[in-house]
Amino acid sequence: MRIAVLGGTGDIGEGLVLRWGRDTNHELLVGSRDPAKARDAAESYAETVADRGGDADVKGFENRMAADRAEIVVLAVPPYHVADTVDAVADVLEEDDVVVTPAAGMKRGDDGFHYHPPSAGSVTALVRESVPERVPVVGAFHNLAAGRLADLDAALGVDTLLLADDADAKATVRRLAEEIEGLRALDAGSLDNAAEVESVTPLLVTVAMHNDDLDDLGVRFT
Template identity: 35%
Template sequence: MKIAILGGTGNIGKGFALRWSYKHEVTIGSRDDEKAKASAAEYNEILKKYGSNDIIEGTDNKTAATNADVVFLAIRYENIPSVIDLITPILDKQIIVSVVVPIARDRCYIHPDSSTLKIDVSDEDYNANYFCYTTPKAGSAAQEIAMLLPQGTELVSAFHNVPAHTLAELDAELDYDIGVCGNSTHSKKIIFDLTRDIPYLRPLDVGPLETSGMVEALTPLVINIASRNKLKDLGIKFV
C-alpha cells in the first residue's frame, strides 16, 4: 500500500513513517520538498540500524498525496484548511486519515464573563497548567475536515491518543488501543489492517465519523494525567 504522511516531518509523522515502512511504500510530505527529503534521510538512517535501507521517500505534500492510496493528515488543527485546499485538486480514490486533535492550554472553558466559574487564581492549590479539547464548530476536527473535502471522499479518524515519542521508538511495545471512526466500512477495514501492521496496537471500532470528538477529546486528558502524575508514554487501553 502507498502511504503518504502529510506533515511527515513532525513528531507523529516520524513514528508513522518508521513503523509502516516495513510493510508499505511510505512517502512523507512537507510544505518544503527539501525538508521532506532531509527528514526521510534521517528516518532511513534510523531504519538502517534495524537492517533496512532507504525505503522512506520525501517530497512536497501535494506530490505525496497524489501518488498515495492512504493519506495521513499529520498536521495541526489550524493548518487543516490550507492543506485540504492544496490536495483537493488531486484527490481521486485516496482514503484520508485524520489524526488531528484540536487542543489548547489553560482555562479553556472559563468564560471571561462568568461569575460562577471564576476561579481565584491566587489559590495556591490551583495550578492552571493543563490542556483541554477545543471543540470545533462541526463537533470535531474530523467532521470539520469532512466538510472541507470534496463529497464522496473517504475519511477515517484514528490514532489520536498514541504518543508520538513511543511510536517513533522502534523498540517500544505499543500496548495501546486505537479508536477508529468513520462512515465507510471499506476504508475503516484498511485502517484496521494498517493498525495491526504495527505490533501490539489494537484497532477498535468507535462508530461513525460523528463519534470522533469523543476520541479526540481523550488526548488532552491523557496529556494532563501524564504530566501531573509524571507518567511517561501514557496512552489508552480498554480492559
C-alpha cells in the same frame, strides 16, 4: 500500498513513518510544505529503520505531490493547519483514496490541557467538510503518544480508535494500523463520535503532565 504522511516531519508523522517503515513493506511518502525538509526527513527515517535491521522504502515530497502519488493520505498536521492542508491537496484526491485524520484540537489551561474543537465540532468533522464528497475519511491514531510512537525501542501495547462512515475505508485503515507491532485497532463507530475520541488526547496529556512516571501515556481497553 503507497501511504502519504502529510506533515510527516512532525512528531506523529515521524512515529507513523518509522513504525510502518520497520513493520511493513509499504511505500511511504513523507510530505511537507518544504520538499527539501521532506527529503531530509525521509532519509533520516530510512536510516533509523536501517540501524535496526530494516529496509524502509521512504521518499520525501511536497505535500500535494505526496498526496497525488498515494492511496492513503494521513493528515499528520496540527489541527489549525488541517483545513489549509486539505485545500492544498483536494484536487488530487481520488474516490478510491482514503484520508486519515489523527489531529485533536486542544489548548493549555492553568492546570492542564483541554479539548478545543473547531466550529465544525471536531477536527475529524472539519476534514469531512473539507475533502471532496466522494473521498472517504477515517479518524485514527488520535490518542497515541508521539514520543513513544517514534521510539522504535519502546513497546506500544496500546489501542487506536477508528471512526468512519465508509466500512471499506475503515477496514483498510484497521489493517494498516494493526500491521504496526503492538497496536490494536478498535471500532468507535461513525464520524459523529469523533469529538468523544479526540477529547481523550488532552486528558492523556494532562495526566502525563501531573505524574512523572507516566510519560507517553496510551490507552488499552480491556
